[in-house]
Amino acid sequence: MNKIRIGSVGLGRLGLQHAVNIASRVQHAELAALCDVDAAKLKEAADRIGVPRRFAAFEEMIACKDIDAVVLASPSALHTGQIAAALAAGKHVFSEKPLGVNVAECKEAEKAVEAHRDMVFMLGFMRRFDESYQYAHDKVAAGEIGKPILFRSYSQDPEKFIAGAIAFAPHSGGQFLDMAVHDIDLARWFVGSEPATVYAVGGCYAHDEFAASRDGDNVSCLMKFKNDCMVFLFAGRTAPHGYNVETEIIGTRGILRIASVPQKNLVEVLDGGGVRRECSQNFLERFDSAYVNELQEFVNCIIEKRKPAVTVYDGTRVSEIAYTCKAAFESGELIKF
């Protein structure tokens, strides 16, 4: 079987991890090229991973005939443009979230994808590829917990990364866009319905800097979905203990909790602190295998001429919801979808 030759764009923390994963952990894939505007970073990464072809310009990379697909981990504002260009150049596209920085852009991406129905397009909602989330979703899909009553999901970043979060705040779109977007995706996936209402609250509990972006360091929202399921989401930047992504689905016949203790491994420590589990500290650690699995699925879809379960419309829908949450937060009013 010929390997899928992938050009990967963007060498931030996640982009770098995608590059390493493609090069060494995704089957039937080959890291054919790397692209980044930062020449030094590009050279360092390409040398280390062992990628001969390097591009400063995205357009040049997608002009290459022998590249089959691109992985976009570029700045969010570039996503929709690069999606359209790459599809037009005949490349399959895997894009990191968000699909676009506003809903209009998402609609543009939809058009591009619709114009190239023979190509594979996939969005990076990696949590769906975490084995624990998949295991829980299988149980829900099999009816093991009955009808969903309450879906609760948290995304908490450790306080120790707060400086970066503050610096990025003016560009992040806020906690709902930047963090809760994954929880919104999970809510739609698990609940199988769409939000009907949203009320959002929050504030700057430890770091007033977020107020300048009309955001909070911790926010939450309560939504009612069209099938009546209650959805409560919480996103925060000040977790004292680690990177805490946890989800609970309360059903009429059973309850599932995913990662309610964000333990980094199976070691339990008994010392002056009591009996304790040390915690994962960031998304790359917690979702290490999920990042591999999602790219594997992307590659498998290309090979098997299938379409991923995550569609471009999921990207638009999640963005719409996140923007509505943000509007609810900013206005302090209940919003009906």
Added chain:
Amino acid sequence: MNKIRIGSVGLGRLGLQHAVNIASRVQHAELAALCDVDAAKLKEAADRIGVPRRFAAFEEMIACKDIDAVVLASPSALHTGQIAAALAAGKHVFSEKPLGVNVAECKEAEKAVEAHRDMVFMLGFMRRFDESYQYAHDKVAAGEIGKPILFRSYSQDPEKFIAGAIAFAPHSGGQFLDMAVHDIDLARWFVGSEPATVYAVGGCYAHDEFAASRDGDNVSCLMKFKNDCMVFLFAGRTAPHGYNVETEIIGTRGILRIASVPQKNLVEVLDGGGVRRECSQNFLERFDSAYVNELQEFVNCIIEKRKPAVTVYDGTRVSEIAYTCKAAFESGELIKF
């Protein structure tokens, strides 16, 4: 030291437990009399516990000179009348929640208490007397978790008691009044502030019977408190695993979770179900010692001529909030306090 002679009213499940606790587990107290309109139930309980004096009429009981205090576990609609009468008769009063069945009644109770400032009046918010809740509250009060960001509290009754809940639904006032009232009390106690807004959702996920009372079998609400703390409450009647009262307080420097596994004891079972903890099944089991502790505090207050930390105004305030949650649930609209 002379014992405080208590007359206890009402022999439902909780009233019976109060009677047993006074008779045998509360120091410096004596169960002097029992009162219930059901003659058979009264005889059975009084014989078993060993209480010579029995009353069908509350008025007769409080006419007794040698009774120092009354414990009210009577039907909610009788509370405020009995409170006023007992205080007027010179008895200290411990009343089960709710203070009254509407806010007007609560205000009547306030007046009665204010008219007898030399008497001890206490409301049965027993969770404050659970050792785990007290331990957590001490930590919060000591500033160990910093400023509160999110307060989340669940009250879930097991599905197996659903028939009783349905039968009682027309009289219960709904889940916010009947169940979440304890969570509202905890929220005010832990957060140290009052609600500013509330949005409430829910529905009949398994049992349509609750709709007739404009209620759901599971409900939740998101509030913003005046000090900006987010408060999320969930109350449900269909828990598959047991009686699940859990609370989380996320602060800027630490997070506390109380009873996130509602384990009945310290036994872990490893069998075909995996590694598992069996759960408490009802409030009497979970809060067994809290029910003793609260009555002990009531008795201690009488002896030491102190006033309990839980005041009649807490009862009114919690009722007002619960009614507002109920109104928010019924209207589907955001309510600002």
Added chain:
Amino acid sequence: MNKIRIGSVGLGRLGLQHAVNIASRVQHAELAALCDVDAAKLKEAADRIGVPRRFAAFEEMIACKDIDAVVLASPSALHTGQIAAALAAGKHVFSEKPLGVNVAECKEAEKAVEAHRDMVFMLGFMRRFDESYQYAHDKVAAGEIGKPILFRSYSQDPEKFIAGAIAFAPHSGGQFLDMAVHDIDLARWFVGSEPATVYAVGGCYAHDEFAASRDGDNVSCLMKFKNDCMVFLFAGRTAPHGYNVETEIIGTRGILRIASVPQKNLVEVLDGGGVRRECSQNFLERFDSAYVNELQEFVNCIIEKRKPAVTVYDGTRVSEIAYTCKAAFESGELIKF
């Protein structure tokens, strides 16, 4: 019903707790008298608890007609003498462990008990009265875990109490006599058989002072019981996290673990230490209700003219086994019973 009037002997930490429990937490009991050779300690305790009758001499106390029973928390070397004297004086006797400081003494105690078959005699194996141990024992007795394969039990005292343990070492009889004796009692109770062999190891890992008493700061033994069940016991003085008494029973159809996390309550803390449970720090905290329950059973046996399930022969047998463990530890050889 008349209350059982109890005279309590010895005002060390546990003796004091017994006194408080009798005075205020055990039903149908009355703390009629206190006895201790330390006059200051006696006055302080008796004043605080409110006990009018105080004795320096045990003989004087048991000469009182209106005392029904004695609770012995005196020095171990006095136990058998006091047991015999109290029984001869017509008093029911509850004695703390150990029954005697050697097996010959235990046999004396047996004779005294046999000579007064109308009196209640009970030994303080309090773990049998802990609700978690009782719950587990009920499951084992009901056959829920099948046939016992391995019984494992730990008794660990926190390092912070090491100074007291070292000071007491010459008189304690060693870890097997002083600590593992409770695990030996549990083993016989759960397994329902007697040891056939024992091999014991251990040493001074942190504190060489124990070597002077031919003991270790941490020791363990592996026994084979006559019904083939394997029994592994571990006793240590250097626990970094708290007072850790845990037990596991592996059966052919199920496994039970009691207190494998020695959590002090239901609060979980999430902070820089990860997700953690704070631990119980001493036996009085961990077995608070068990100490009440065992005295309640003692009193109930007196009232109901029953005999406790724990007999004087259990005391002798456990002592014999503990001495054999100690001999195995000292010799380094396998001992067959």
Added chain:
Amino acid sequence: MNKIRIGSVGLGRLGLQHAVNIASRVQHAELAALCDVDAAKLKEAADRIGVPRRFAAFEEMIACKDIDAVVLASPSALHTGQIAAALAAGKHVFSEKPLGVNVAECKEAEKAVEAHRDMVFMLGFMRRFDESYQYAHDKVAAGEIGKPILFRSYSQDPEKFIAGAIAFAPHSGGQFLDMAVHDIDLARWFVGSEPATVYAVGGCYAHDEFAASRDGDNVSCLMKFKNDCMVFLFAGRTAPHGYNVETEIIGTRGILRIASVPQKNLVEVLDGGGVRRECSQNFLERFDSAYVNELQEFVNCIIEKRKPAVTVYDGTRVSEIAYTCKAAFESGELIKF
């Protein structure tokens, strides 16, 4: 970098997994050939994985010039012969445990390895490559728990696989050789010392069939190591809940527990069984990534011309200890090394 071309021998459950791992999960490696005497099994696996070169005869495979290394998952009795032959043919060798079926064979393997010091030889003690065991070992090595006092390790196979275990019993060497061998390896690795004494017990608690091989279905042993550390090992075939490999290291300053709940993932289920974690069911599931990591280390050693930390002498030593445990079990006597 050229890939290391590996020929893999044996297509049992573990052999098959090794083949898949080499083909798709180990970096810088290529599955060049497969070898098995079962032609049907060989064809099926080679077709599925996509390996063109297939061998019935091991000798033919190692005669190939373009094979760099072999992975041995063949029957235990063939290990030492194949190790010697492969090394003589200039191949690096990774062998599954056990090194040999008796100590004499192990010594033969040592000689073969010593005769080819330029080749990489590695034994499959995969637990050392599990991330949780590595994390714990790093803490121990860094002195975080002080001096080791007690090392306890369990290996339990689920009851549901008992038929296979009984069928294999005459050839397995018994529980100490077949299962506890991994715990012995861990003990030496964590404790950093060698056993001085061993006492072993056990029996047929559920399945008398093991008696015919002078073995039990569950066995345990207590060893004292030369540095005084106590070591307790337990191996069983009748676990009711799953595949339970857990380890505890009690030190003078801290305690570590690895996998004390053998949870299969991060999902917690709340249902009629209480709050529960579902368990891993077999070694391939539990040690999935460890099996990849150990082969990765093997390949990395070849590439970097390093020697693995696990040596042939570890294989001999572990076998010697396991045989001594077995002898102790069979004799019922204490054995001093």
